[in-house]
Amino acid sequence: MKRENLRHLLDRPEELVNRCHYLEGQLEALIQEQSGSEIATFDGTLGSLLKKYQTDPDSPYFSLRPKSRKPYDSYIRKLIRHVGGQRLNEITGIDLKKWHNTWSANGQKLAASKMSRAVIDAAVSYGIMTRLPECLELREVLKAASRRLPLPKRREVVITAEQVVALRAAAHAAGRPSSALAYALVYETTLRLWDVIGQWVPIDSPGISDVQNARTGNKWFGLRWEDIDGNLVLRYVPSKTSMKTGLSVTYPLTQAPMVMEELANWPEERRTGPVVVYEMNGRPYLSEVFSSMWCRDRKAAGMPDHIWARDLRASGISEARAAGVATDDAAKVAGHASTKTTSAVYDRAALEAAERFAEARTSKRNKAE
Incomplete structure (x- = not known):
């Protein structure tokens, strides 16, 4: 992918962010395309589960519309980098609470934490569907922990x-x-x-x-x-x-x-x-x-x-x-x-x-x- 000069957007920060998100999505799509369509192997870690969820043609991931897959792809990449090495049978509610603090920037970005948990939950549900034993117990842990975590406030903006x-x-x-x-x-x-x-x-x-x-x-x-x-x-x-x-x-x-x-x-x-x-x-x-x-x-x-x-x-x-x-x-x-x-x-x-x-x-x- 060629480089793109974004200097002309320096005085328009929102447009700059939008363009960066677009280019990031293009890069992720290119990486995924070059990585091939082989189904990832599950080795007991969260990262391998996320990859398997993302590459198995029978996964609910492929039922998502392309517009919905983009944020999933972005969050999967971030989650693998942050907690991908964690083994499913060792993840506790305390871990999720600590991760929430990081994902939400200590409560400043609650929507980002909610989306991170939603992506993990989707992967775990897929794991249960494919009879991965570690996923059933983890889903209960996630449910119990999530009930104690704050959710983002609903938007109250009204345009007249x-x-x-x-x-x-x-x-x-x-x-x-x-x-x-x-x-x-x-x-x-x-x-x-x-x-x-x-x-x-x-x-x-x-x-x-x-x-x-x-x-x-x-x-x-x-x-x-x-x-x-x-x-x-x-x-x-x-x-x-x-x-x-x-x-x-x-x-x-x-x-x-x-x-x-x-x-x-x-x-x-x-x-x-x-x-x-x-x-x-x-x-x-x-x-x-x-x-x-x-x-x-x-x-x-x-x-x-x-x-x-x-x-x-x-x-x-x-x-x-x-x-x-x-x-x-x-x-x-x-x-x-x-x-x-x-x-x-x-x-x-x-x-x-x-x-x-x-x-x-x-x-x-x-x-x-």
């Missing part, structure tokens, strides 16, 4: 409709109506960002796509104009549910004001193939390129750095719940099989809920008087 308008204006000012359309679609329809802009996956991944990049050897899946009918009703099976529940989402775009405003920039003859296409090359965005554009638009819109593009989806759901939409309806629109996911992860309208709660109590007291 006014801020989405500002983001769209910033994208238009930069000559990228595609970004503005993406922001509007995610916020209004609450589709996941990676469904709206799509995902590039290896050419040998399951599924047929007519959008391919011969240079990178990838193909693309995501929201297409064909998913929107003549009445502007969007019907789409999200990537996250396509291999599980198969739940589709439906949304009348005529009831999505921001989307309708953006569609004015897309005449009928241009409504074919991928919905969101990067103006620079005429192809769907690479995720790291879209992230860089988001950082620029967010800054131009005067929004703080801790706001993420994927907060748009949760914010749309929160806006609906704050307006009194039932959780069941919000879950259907979001494509959730369970309302628990909607309320626990995506519904951030805590203040509005408290106001409705307080108003109901006050109203009852007034009636009693």
Whole structure:
């Protein structure tokens, strides 16, 4: 892999981080490709279990979508370097607590520790599936220890409709109506960002796509104009549910004001193939390129750095719940099989809920008087 000069990103730290993550992923993929497809041998250590989980064609690892494999690959590499030599039958809950302190930077990065434990748990579950005796006992140790470890706080960021308008204006000012359309679609329809802009996956991944990049050897899946009918009703099976529940989402775009405003920039003859296409090359965005554009638009819109593009989806759901939409309806629109996911992860309208709660109590007291 050739060297790449990133000096031009020194004054844009978030874009620099995004580019480094992308290059790291490319390097990991290259290393894995050159290492061959031979299944790793289990020798009783955690490192060998992780490698076996990652190389056995029958492993659940290969059921993960390419976008999900990237963080797994990164964490597996880090775990092997840190604790790969530990024998499974010697790992204790005390070990996990010590590892947690390291992985979380003494509590500063709880999400990193949670992901590290999730990767180990996935490998251990695979080990149980293949009847490795050491894994059954280790799973109980992991469960007992994890219950005593702190979890990351759920995100409370809510992007307002006014801020989405500002983001769209910033994208238009930069000559990228595609970004503005993406922001509007995610916020209004609450589709996941990676469904709206799509995902590039290896050419040998399951599924047929007519959008391919011969240079990178990838193909693309995501929201297409064909998913929107003549009445502007969007019907789409999200990537996250396509291999599980198969739940589709439906949304009348005529009831999505921001989307309708953006569609004015897309005449009928241009409504074919991928919905969101990067103006620079005429192809769907690479995720790291879209992230860089988001950082620029967010800054131009005067929004703080801790706001993420994927907060748009949760914010749309929160806006609906704050307006009194039932959780069941919000879950259907979001494509959730369970309302628990909607309320626990995506519904951030805590203040509005408290106001409705307080108003109901006050109203009852007034009636009693």
